Amino acid sequence: MFGFLKKKLSGALKAFTKKVEEETQEPQPETQPDEQHLEHERPIKPAPTAPPQAQESPRKKKRPKPEKTPPHKKQAKQARKQARQTEPKQEQHSIVLDKEQEQRKKPTLEASQTTTATPRPPPPTPKKPAPYEQPPKPQETTSEPSQQTKSEQELQEEKGTSFFGRLKEAFTHTTLSPEKFENIFWDLELALLENNVAVEVIEKIKNDLKDELTNKKHVKRNLEQAIKQRLKQSISELFDVPTFQLENKIKQKKPFIITFIGVNGSGKTTNMAKLAHRLQQQGFSVVMAAADTFRAAAIQQLEEHATKLGIKLIKHEYGSDPAAVAYDAIAHARSKKIDVVLIDTAGRLHSNDNLMNELQKLIRVNKPDLTIFVAEATTGNDAVEQARLFNERVGIDAIILAKTDVDEKGGAAISISYITKKPILFIGTGQGYNDLQPFTPETILHSLEL
Ligand SMILES: Nc1nc2c(ncn2[C@@H]2O[C@H](COP(=O)(O)OP(=O)(O)OP(=O)(O)O)[C@@H](O)[C@H]2O)c(=O)[nH]1
Numbered sequence: 001m002f003g004f005l006k007k008k009l010s011g012a013l014k015a016f017t018k019k020v021e022e023e024t025q026e027p028q029p030e031t032q033p034d035e036q037h038l039e040h041e042r043p044i045k046p047a048p049t050a051p052p053q054a055q056e057s058p059r060k061k062k063r064p065k066p067e068k069t070p071p072h073k074k075q076a077k078q079a080r081k082q083a084r085q086t087e088p089k090q091e092q093h094s095i096v097l098d099k100e101q102e103q104r105k106k107p108t109l110e111a112s113q114t115t116t117a118t119p120r121p122p123p124p125t126p127k128k129p130a131p132y133e134q135p136p137k138p139q140e141t142t143s144e145p146s147q148q149t150k151s152e153q154e155l156q157e158e159k160g161t162s163f164f165g166r167l168k169e170a171f172t173h174t175t176l177s178p179e180k181f182e183n184i185f186w187d188l189e190l191a192l193l194e195n196n197v198a199v200e201v202i203e204k205i206k207n208d209l210k211d212e213l214t215n216k217k218h219v220k221r222n223l224e225q226a227i228k229q230r231l232k233q234s235i236s237e238l239f240d241v242p243t244f245q246l247e248n249k250i251k252q253k254k255p256f257i258i259t260f261i262g263v264n265g266s267g268k269t270t271n272m273a274k275l276a277h278r279l280q281q282q283g284f285s286v287v288m289a290a291a292d293t294f295r296a297a298a299i300q301q302l303e304e305h306a307t308k309l310g311i312k313l314i315k316h317e318y319g320s321d322p323a324a325v326a327y328d329a330i331a332h333a334r335s336k337k338i339d340v341v342l343i344d345t346a347g348r349l350h351s352n353d354n355l356m357n358e359l360q361k362l363i364r365v366n367k368p369d370l371t372i373f374v375a376e377a378t379t380g381n382d383a384v385e386q387a388r389l390f391n392e393r394v395g396i397d398a399i400i401l402a403k404t405d406v407d408e409k410g411g412a413a414i415s416i417s418y419i420t421k422k423p424i425l426f427i428g429t430g431q432g433y434n435d436l437q438p439f440t441p442e443t444i445l446h447s448l449e450l
């Protein structure tokens, strides 16, 4: 069941999770001194005050991705680049420095000028040889490259593990901007659309995930779990509609009258027979009404089921009034103290006014205790839309979702309760009498491996 949706959803979910991981921002640590350290571990951003030439530096082309490159390798890379690039950049920046700045930076600038003449000299100013792990911050490189390197190095040495602790903190707690979320949800949205999930339902899932990922911080290594968990919860909530145990209801009224309605070929007759069998097994007595007097062979079809199950069938001629057939079956149940009356009706589209008026009459005259809409899972959005329209036109109380065994998409199953606000009572899982299962949201979540 739902094999296609499961596959698509799982693929799209993986891609979505990966993108979320790639796009998540590391929040800024709160204290200032460590801020300087963390800057080294993040991708280098161009200094806001730097002249355009400085921003065009090759750094831009090779901007490292924080998630992919381990910090020590990144540092080494940046340091190597830095060694090649520091001197020319400093020369450019020196042009825009005012006199006072020039005065203050003189030792550094002189050092830079000296090094410009020689392509790769040893670092001129630091007391200790600067380890290659110490790439300076871009804007700070402009003014005080050697001092900055020294200060960071010292701080790093002083703080040791606490520095790495903060670094880890910054890289594991992630948040996502709403704009980025919108972009990366698209694949998941497409997977749901392809599987006939109703647009309103996709919107709900989207909002739930957005809320989860843009308003809460997550530990990055648990991100996949968090996304799956929220998706699971979101899908469960789609079934938060008032529901009931059919057997309990039946015990409260005698005869308990159930009408089966729906579009042509959705599985009304077959699933009514399956339910009759189930109720018999639970000890209820049953009578059936052949109120589909419209389709050729509909009465014979039901008669075969009645014979096989040993159930009394009330029938009239083809073309007779379906409301009268149902009425007779109820009268029979009353006189024989039968627990349940099951009324089969003809398939119809909501747009067929004559047949819809006939159905309204049957319901008005016989006042069933329960009107069950039998939806064919394989028809996806059409089944959901028909359920909505039947509910508007005649009112439905619950749903049987037939043919879930041959439905690879699952969109109708996911969407139908959310759209109609009516519970799915059973799902049809085959053509045999035992192929009717009580529905629980877990059935769906399990099928989707969520
Ligand atoms: N695989 C599978 N087939 C089903 C299921 N339920 C019904 N069917 C089949 O679907 C076909 C149509 O079923 P019916 O019960 O005749 O449908 P209906 O809604 O009564 O059809 P109309 O009376 O013509 O409107 C039959 O071949 C059934 O065996 C199910 O849960 N799984």
Ligand SMILES: [Mg+2]
Binding pocket: 268, 269, 270, 292, 298, 344, 345, 346, 347
């Ligand atoms: Mg039928």
